[in-house]
Amino acid sequence: MKLRCAVLDDFQGTAASSADWGAITGDVEMVSFDRHFATEEELAGALAGFQAVVTLRERVAFPASLFARLPELRLLIASGMRNSVIDFAAAREHGVTVCGTTSSSTPPVELTWALILGLARGIVTENTALRTGGPWQSTVGADLHGRRLGLLGLGKIGSRVAAVGLAFGMEVVAWSQNLTEERADEVGVGLAASKEELLGSSDFVSVHLALGDRTRGLLGAPELALMKPTAYLVNTSRAAIVDQEALYTALREGAIAGAGLDVFDVEPLPPAHPVRSLPRLLATPHLGYVSQDNYRAYYGQAVENIRAFLAGSPIRVLN
Structure with missing residues (x-):
């Protein structure tokens, strides 16, 4: 049998x-x-x-x-x-x-940069306009060179994301609860003085932490409020690290420039899930490992x- x-x-x-x-x-x-x-x-x-x-x-x-x-x-x-x-x-x-x-940790690293670049250069907006007879050039891209990339987590994935940021000429800083100056030096990035300092000073923030008791809800409304209105948040790690309702509110109100998400509180997303109609959002259906x-x-x-x-x-x- x-x-x-x-x-x-x-x-x-x-x-x-x-x-x-x-x-x-x-x-x-x-x-x-x-x-x-x-x-x-x-x-x-x-x-x-x-x-x-x-x-x-x-x-x-x-x-x-x-x-x-x-x-x-x-x-x-x-x-x-x-x-x-x-x-x-x-x-x-x-x-x-x-x-x-x-x-492999390579696919999520590559997808993280797909989201960052897509957000920075308005790729989806411009592609949609070009293919549907919309306006010719409707966005002004956000530069990467010389801007600050803040990484929450500097493990296997975060360190490889950092290497690409450095190649783009970005200033890269990182923070996590256990991150040491020695580890940051090893990767060639700065060690942020605190989570709050990283959030308040970064032009792009990317999440690369494991989900656990200490990281669940790590970014809530108070933390998101620290981000620049011109900054972008990218999360290819786990949805629960970011307070979802707080993030949705920030996007609706324009408190941040945008977000790139590959992870969600419910997967697959139901047809009527609020994520599907959020402004300032570039989202992919959990493709990090695909x-x-x-x-x-x-x-x-x-x-x-x-x-x-x-x-x-x-x-x-x-x-």
Whole structure:
């Protein structure tokens, strides 16, 4: 009897072509779902009868209640080696092995700069006008050279964003609760005296922090009020680091020049979500990890994980 494997949120239908599933077709039946299941009840119904599941990043939560509703589940594969929405203890209790894959930090770095450049030069506005018979030149671009880029977080992604900012001739400063002067010097950027100083002095602010108790709601209305009215905020990290309602208000009132967002409080965004009609916003549907190389790694290693599990020697085990 074949192991049945469900691939969740395969929106582009690329799971099958991103890896050699043929290597395990004799033992595995793969079924991909191209839509998101909004409720646990709907998800549990869709996954009934599957022994393995491949899930993308942290889009789908696997709490204890869901494991209890999936008695046949034996293998859960998450893209990446960290996942904050899987209850690993519950997985163990229900006899489910959880495995991960590698995940490159390059795609989110590149998307961060796509958002910064898109905001600075009004790319979407100008492209739309050009293609629909609108005005010829309706925006005046914000310069990068000589401007200050403030980074909240200087880890693997933040440091690479910093390198690009330096290449553009920007003054780059960074801050986080644990950031040291030695680390800032190592990357070649300045250490902001405080979060408040960074926000008040930067022309572009980009968020590159992990979500946790200390960073949830780190930027609220008081912090956003410190930003220049000509400054831009970019968040490709986690939506909950920024108070969403406070940000929406700032954009509606023009308190900041604009924002570039790739992460949201609800994903996928419902049709009537306020983000869809906000002014001064450049938004992408959580594309930070969505790239050809990453997908090849996610699904290629998912196949490897399944093969190893079937052989009785699981690899990249997270629990």
